[in-house]
Amino acid sequence: MNISSHFGTDYSSARALFLEACQQRGVSAQSRRHPDAKGPAGEDLFMDVARIGPENPDGVFFITSATHGTEGLTGSGMQVATLNNSLAGELPDGIALVFVHALNPYGFAHLSRTNEDNIDLNRNFIDFTDVQPTNQDYDTIHPWIVPTAWHGPERDDAEQALTSFVDTYGEKKLQAVLLKGQYTQPNGLFYGGTSPSWSNRQWSDIVATEGKGAKHLSILDVHTGIGPKGYGEPIYVGIDAGFQRARSWFGEDVTNAGKGKSHASEFKGPMVSALWDEHPNAEHTAIVLEFGTRPLTQVLSALRADNWLRFHPEADKTQHQLIKQDLRDALYVDEEEWRSQIWQRSQQLIERGLAGLADAIK
Numbered sequence: 001m002n003i004s005s006h007f008g009t010d011y012s013s014a015r016a017l018f019l020e021a022c023q024q025r026g027v028s029a030q031s032r033r034h035p036d037a038k039g040p041a042g043e044d045l046f047m048d049v050a051r052i053g054p055e056n057p058d059g060v061f062f063i064t065s066a067t068h069g070t071e072g073l074t075g076s077g078m079q080v081a082t083l084n085n086s087l088a089g090e091l092p093d094g095i096a097l098v099f100v101h102a103l104n105p106y107g108f109a110h111l112s113r114t115n116e117d118n119i120d121l122n123r124n125f126i127d128f129t130d131v132q133p134t135n136q137d138y139d140t141i142h143p144w145i146v147p148t149a150w151h152g153p154e155r156d157d158a159e160q161a162l163t164s165f166v167d168t169y170g171e172k173k174l175q176a177v178l179l180k181g182q183y184t185q186p187n188g189l190f191y192g193g194t195s196p197s198w199s200n201r202q203w204s205d206i207v208a209t210e211g212k213g214a215k216h217l218s219i220l221d222v223h224t225g226i227g228p229k230g231y232g233e234p235i236y237v238g239i240d241a242g243f244q245r246a247r248s249w250f251g252e253d254v255t256n257a258g259k260g261k262s263h264a265s266e267f268k269g270p271m272v273s274a275l276w277d278e279h280p281n282a283e284h285t286a287i288v289l290e291f292g293t294r295p296l297t298q299v300l301s302a303l304r305a306d307n308w309l310r311f312h313p314e315a316d317k318t319q320h321q322l323i324k325q326d327l328r329d330a331l332y333v334d335e336e337e338w339r340s341q342i343w344q345r346s347q348q349l350i351e352r353g354l355a356g357l358a359d360a361i362k
Contacts (some may be wrong), residue, residue: 001342004336006084007077007179011039011102011109014076015048018101021083022050029101032202037116045105048201050083051095051210058361061354062213062219064100064203067121067271069107069114073332074306075222076101076108077339078346087350092358098210099197103199111324113331115197121191123181123202123300125277126269132192133268138182141165145178145189150308151321175296181268187311189303203271208278216287216360217275218249218353224331225299227292230338232345235288239274246285249356250349254287275304283360289349291342294330302330305346 008014008023022029027050034045037340065075079099091097102108106116114120126132140147144165147158166174181190196204211217214254227233234254236246257266272286293299304324309315315323333339 001144003077003081003339006081006343007073007339008098009073010111011045011072011105012043014072014080015046015102015110017080018048018050018076018099021080022048023180025052025083027052027083029300032114034105034198036198039106039109043109045102045109047103047105047199048099048101049206050099050101050340051096051209053091053099056093056213057096058094058214059216059218059357060096060098060214061344061350061357062098062100062207062210062217062221062275063350064219064221064271066102066104066108067221068225068331069104069110069112070103070327070331071113071222071224072104072108073328074224074342078222081343082346082350085347087347092354094361095354095357096210096214097354098206099112100203100206103148103203105199113327114191114307114309115199116189117193117197118186118310119193119197119199119272120190121185123190123267125198125267125271125273126192128195132183132194133181135177135180135182135184137177138180138188138190139184141174141177141184142185142188145304146187146307146311150305150312150315171255171297176266178300179267186218187307189307190267195353200271200274204274204278206275211275211282214282216283216285216357217279218355218357219272219275219287220346220349221272221286221288222291223288224291224293226296229292229294229332229333230341231292232342232349233290233292234349235290236271236282237286237288237322238276242283242285245360246287247358249285250287250352285353285356285360287353289346291345293333299330302315302327309360
């Protein structure tokens, strides 16, 4: 298998590969067009859904991509490779495999982590009718995270302030403050929004529809940017009671977000929570599969630059291109060896997940 042939170079080519793989597999893809957002050339944007398996399954296994836009370059390639591989045609009895391509099509198309409203979808799944989570530490460092100017004295002062923060509290503290999410600074990083986004509503509807009547729902949501380069860390998200089940399915290297040896910090509003929100009476096993790219400090720097660019359209074309390329490189390693690592690891975990789900519904 030529692994690289499954990975697109941008949203449009990745989507074309996904739809072609669906057609070759004989699977009908349902396309949900974004009613407002457009791509860089004014093109329509879609969230695409493909299902393999019975109509009324006891278990549903979701594989999702592009929760964080640019990271869809990796998640899409893994989905396409899975569709083109015999694995997707050998499902255990009673299980449906559901691919959701480009949860955040705007971010994917524009090479941005966030959506059309600068919302981080993995912070957007909270109860907005209740009091929103607070993050006073983020409010304190926000002016340093996104200074008004990306070059010059203001940026230098911001970097000095951040360095002082890290010297005092440590890099782990900075990571925890940022990744926790925040709901007060719309032009900031890891912003959760003030209401459910379009992607939130579409994904919740997909979960409600595809998971109807199932005893157990599982998910592998593909991400990049945290952890050692090329390693796919399976991070459990859910109530602690399900952690050991996740380990028995996916392996002893499953970690628990924000605990133990996990490279991921605890955060609010993950998209996987749609599983238990829409089907509270079913069992759930949710995994965020995180592939490492660069050191986290470099990834955060690229995210900060892209966030600054979002709110400074006056930036010249050269600066725009440099920032976008740096973010792309921070979240996707354009190397054959890295793509092979992605495929090998994801295939391993998909096989384990399907086997575990099959046992769970017996």
